[in-house]
Amino acid sequence: MPDLPFLSLTQLAHAFERKEISPVEALESQLARIAALNERINAFTILDEDRARAAARASEARWLRGAPLGPLDGAPFTAKDNLMVAGLPHRRGSRAMPADPVADTAPAVLRCREGGAVLLGLTTMPELGAGPVTISPLTGATTNPWDTTKQAGGSSGGGAASVSAGFCPFALGSDAGGSLRIPAALTGVVGFKATGGLVPMYPPNVAGGLSCVGPLARNVRDTATVLDVIARPDPRDAMSLPWRPDSLGADLERGLRDKRVALSLTLGYAPKVDAGIAQAFRQMGKRLTELGAIVEEADPDIDNPIDDYLVLLQAGYRYALQHMPAERRALLSPVMAGILEDGAGLALEDYMGAQARCQDLARRLHAFHQRFDLLLTPTVAAPAFDANLSYPKEFEEFPNRRAWTPYTSLFNLTQQPAISIPMGLTAAGLPMGLHIAAPRGHDAEVLQAAHALETVLGFEARPPL
Numbered sequence: 141m142p143d144l145p146f147l148s149l150t151q152l153a154h155a156f157e158r159k160e161i162s163p164v165e166a167l168e169s170q171l172a173r174i175a176a177l178n179e180r181i182n183a184f185t186i187l188d189e190d191r192a193r194a195a196a197r198a199s200e201a202r203w204l205r206g207a208p209l210g211p212l213d214g215a216p217f218t219a220k221d222n223l224m225v226a227g228l229p230h231r232r233g234s235r236a237m238p239a240d241p242v243a244d245t246a247p248a249v250l251r252c253r254e255g256g257a258v259l260l261g262l263t264t265m266p267e268l269g270a271g272p273v274t275i276s277p278l279t280g281a282t283t284n285p286w287d288t289t290k291q292a293g294g295s296s297g298g299g300a301a302s303v304s305a306g307f308c309p310f311a312l313g314s315d316a317g318g319s320l321r322i323p324a325a326l327t328g329v330v331g332f333k334a335t336g337g338l339v340p341m342y343p344p345n346v347a348g349g350l351s352c353v354g355p356l357a358r359n360v361r362d363t364a365t366v367l368d369v370i371a372r373p374d375p376r377d378a379m380s381l382p383w384r385p386d387s388l389g390a391d392l393e394r395g396l397r398d399k400r401v402a403l404s405l406t407l408g409y410a411p412k413v414d415a416g417i418a419q420a421f422r423q424m425g426k427r428l429t430e431l432g433a434i435v436e437e438a439d440p441d442i443d444n445p446i447d448d449y450l451v452l453l454q455a456g457y458r459y460a461l462q463h464m465p466a467e468r469r470a471l472l473s474p475v476m477a478g479i480l481e482d483g484a485g486l487a488l489e490d491y492m493g494a495q496a497r498c499q500d501l502a503r504r505l506h507a508f509h510q511r512f513d514l515l516l517t518p519t520v521a522a523p524a525f526d527a528n529l530s531y532p533k534e535f536e537e538f539p540n541r542r543a544w545t546p547y548t549s550l551f552n553l554t555q556q557p558a559i560s561i562p563m564g565l566t567a568a569g570l571p572m573g574l575h576i577a578a579p580r581g582h583d584a585e586v587l588q589a590a591h592a593l594e595t596v597l598g599f600e601a602r603p604p605l
Contacts, residue, residue, distance in 0.1 A: 146602055147309065149365050150211070152166065153208070153211055163196045163197075163213075163258065171189060174260070180283065180288045182282045182283060183292075183302045185262040185264055186261045188225075188227075192259060195257075195259065200214070202256065211365050212255040212369055213255060215310065216308040217260065217312065218262070218312070219263065220262070220313045222268075223248065223353065226242060226244055226245045227241050228262060232268050233266055233268065233278050234277065234471070246342060247341065247374035248312050248370040251372055263297075263311065264297060265295045265298060268457065268476060269319060269347070271294055273531075275528065282294075284524045286328060286603040287524065287568075290527055291526065291529065292323050292327055292527075293323030294319060294322065295313075295316075296314060296323050299323070303329045304328055304601060305605060309362060311356040312355060312370070313353070314353050315331070315333040316347035318549055319351075321333060321519050322548060324519070325518075325575075326524040327603075328562045328565075329601055330356065330357050330358065330360055330362075330594075332355055332559045332587075333552070336352055337352075337379055338380075339352055339370050341353050342374060348452070350452060360594050364389025364392060371384070389584075389587060392588055393591070395592045396428060398434065399432075400434050401513065402440075402511070402512040404438060405422070405518070406439065407439055407442070409546065410546035412521060412534070412538070413518065413521045417566070421574070431596065436512075438512065440508040442504050442550075444546070445498075445550055448553070452553075454479055454483030457480060457483060458484065498553045502553070505550075505556065514586075514589055516574065516576055517577075518563070519574065521535075521544045522534065523568070523572060554580070556579060560574065561574050561590045563599075569604075574593065576589050
């Protein structure tokens with residue numbers, strides 16, 4: 141099957157059911173593709189080939205009996221290096237973290253494996269997930285399958301690259317400020333951040349409540365399929381939301397008719413947006429109108445929340461690493477050491493002030509959503525850039541080097557669901573991302589809007605590898 145690397149989950153399950161291909165054959169094909177291409181992309185921290193083969197053989201037996209465990213049975217997937225997997229190290233992109241195997245498995249990974257999915261291995265990330273690019277002292281830079289001289293984004297860069305490159309149909313990552321959505325935008329795949337607490341998380345992320353686990357996939361339907369599997373309760377996360385028995389992807393065809401949609405190119409504070417991304421985004425208004433939406437250009441009444449976001453992030457890292465032994469702390473990269481140093485001067489008043497302003501931010505977004513069902517922006521303000529840089533050169537003029545990612549962290553602070561879907565390619569052939577957000581708990585509406593736009597955009601995530 142020549143299209144095997146890019147089959148959707150539905151297509152793969154149909155192929156297994158019709159015995160056109162077996163899970164074992166699918167796995168071996170994926171492993172061969174990884175062997176041929178991953179040296180150029182560097183998406184993996186570790187490949188777990190032996191256990192993947194055992195899982196594929198078990199899946200093959202179930203399909204032969206006509207008793208698959210669900211829509212993921214036999215599908216290869218990857219997990220970010222900060223998601224624990226029993227029997228594998230839990231290094232989180234850092235030389236300072238032990239290389240010993242751990243004994244527990246993160247809830248989202250466990251749910252996928254219980255559903256028969258075949259874990260290929262762990263994917264790359266920046267050290268402890270710090271930053272919107274994937275450059276790690278442990279594994280180096282992860283590159284973009286659309287142009288391997290460019291960045292894949294972060295911090296779930298290895299997962300996004302593994303899906304984009306055709307190594308697997310879906311991946312699990314995490315998102316504390318855009319870490320699913322930013323690499324999805326740069327690599328031409330879908331990345332979804334759910335309402336806070338919808339997907340159980342264990343152990344807690346160093347970024348605390350800012351972070352959540354979610355899927356990366358090649359299309360919205362696959363994203364919803366994975367989300368339905370991983371959004372089930374786990375007693376290890378006592379703060380996770382109660383499980384909803386209805387499928388988040390059941391009404392994907394509902395569309396956008398009569399939905400009130402706000403288009404915001406800058407959110408009122410983004411200092412610069414790439415001209416090609418801005419042009420493609422403005423064209424979204426016409427697409428939305430054709431789909432029956434009621435469209436208006438509008439910015440929410442908010443200021444740039446980046447300072448408060450960084451206070452909460454720095455406080456989280458400082459707390460999480462406060463008891464790290466000196467010999468391990470010495471192995472931290474200068475980037476991580478700088479984050480801890482910046483956080484050392486934080487006072488309790490700084491932290492509580494940031495928390496209070498986040499509450500006000502959430503209230504302002506809630507008021508905005510009384511007028512609008514959905515808020516659309518670009519996902520990032522620049523396309524992929526040099527693989528060894530932490531930000532685009534065009535953004536060097538701004539004191540805040542995260543100025544190229546002005547849209548995503550806002551929705552971690554407010555705990556709202558948000559998705560990035562491909563919006564097309566730049567003139568240079570690099571992916572652009574469209575970002576869709578909705579009020580807390582309206583995850584299904586985000587997926588419906590994304591599916592409707594995905595259908596009319598017709599993007600094919602097949603990089604020219």
